[in-house]
Amino acid sequence: MLNTILFDLDGTLLPLDLNTFIKKYMEALSAKAAPLGYEAQPFIEAVWKGTYAMVGNDGTKTNDECFWSVFWQKLGKKDPALLAAIDDFYCNDFYELNQIFQLKEDRSKLIYKLKEKGYTLVLATSPIFPLTALTARLAWIGLKTKDFDHLTHYENCRYCKPNLNYYREIMLSINKKPCECLMVGNNIKEDCIASELGCDTYFVTDWPENKEDLPYDHIKHGSWQDFCLWADRLKALK
Numbered sequence: 210m211l212n213t214i215l216f217d218l219d220g221t222l223l224p225l226d227l228n229t230f231i232k233k234y235m236e237a238l239s240a241k242a243a244p245l246g247y248e249a250q251p252f253i254e255a256v257w258k259g260t261y262a263m264v265g266n267d268g269t270k271t272n273d274e275c276f277w278s279v280f281w282q283k284l285g286k287k288d289p290a291l292l293a294a295i296d297d298f299y300c301n302d303f304y305e306l307n308q309i310f311q312l313k314e315d316r317s318k319l320i321y322k323l324k325e326k327g328y329t330l331v332l333a334t335s336p337i338f339p340l341t342a343l344t345a346r347l348a349w350i351g352l353k354t355k356d357f358d359h360l361t362h363y364e365n366c367r368y369c370k371p372n373l374n375y376y377r378e379i380m381l382s383i384n385k386k387p388c389e390c391l392m393v394g395n396n397i398k399e400d401c402i403a404s405e406l407g408c409d410t411y412f413v414t415d416w417p418e419n420k421e422d423l424p425y426d427h428i429k430h431g432s433w434q435d436f437c438l439w440a441d442r443l444k445a446l447k
Contacts, residue, residue, distance in 0.1 A: 217394030218334035220416035255283035315351035327446030336366035370399035
């Protein structure tokens with residue numbers, strides 16, 4: 210019986226184009242490093258190398274350990290001043306990125322309603338950011354980390370989407386079986402792959418990511434508003 214709903218963030222709960230967001234994010238992060246003498250191109254290349262390492266993580270270390278190991282190796286040394294600047298970026302500057310997107314959507318109504326009905330809620334976003342970055346992005350849409358029973362970020366995960374072990378890790382953390390879960394996301398490959406474990410899925414089509422043009426007629430799908438109407442009809446568990 211369905212009792213748990215997993216939500217992707219970028220392009221699902223958070224209504225923005227991921228490519229535009231990543232571009233602006235990289236520009237802002239590299240600008241933070243510039244005063245310390247880091248040129249934008251090699252710095253961004255190091256960030257991408259670390260990100261790719263997280264996506265390919267085999268589970269032997271957490272994603273943040275994986276990222277920093279490759280990041281420092283690419284830059285040639287570990288720099289405490291740069292680490293402090295990046296920490297400050299996520300705690301302060303990152304939140305200000307919303308000035309670019311001017312998001313006005315408030316997703317709290319649906320989330321609170323599902324909580325009242327007794328559903329376990331998981332923020333199942335790609336765990337390539339620290340928790341502080343999730344906190345900022347959730348605030349853009351009227352939500353807080355405490356609104357979810359579990360969140361995935363680079364400090365508490367050892368895998369990334371679309372690795373099925375990412376979803377297995379979540380199930381283990383929240384003590385749920387796949388048949389109890391619905392994964393809601395806008396990426397056919399990364400989010401809807403959870404169905405291979407036995408999870409139900411819902412493909413949100415407002416900001417779709419489907420590079421391989423995979424069919425999805427057999428999957429629950431629709432706009433965010435369609436999903437809200439569907440979720441409205443879910444029965445209360447308590």
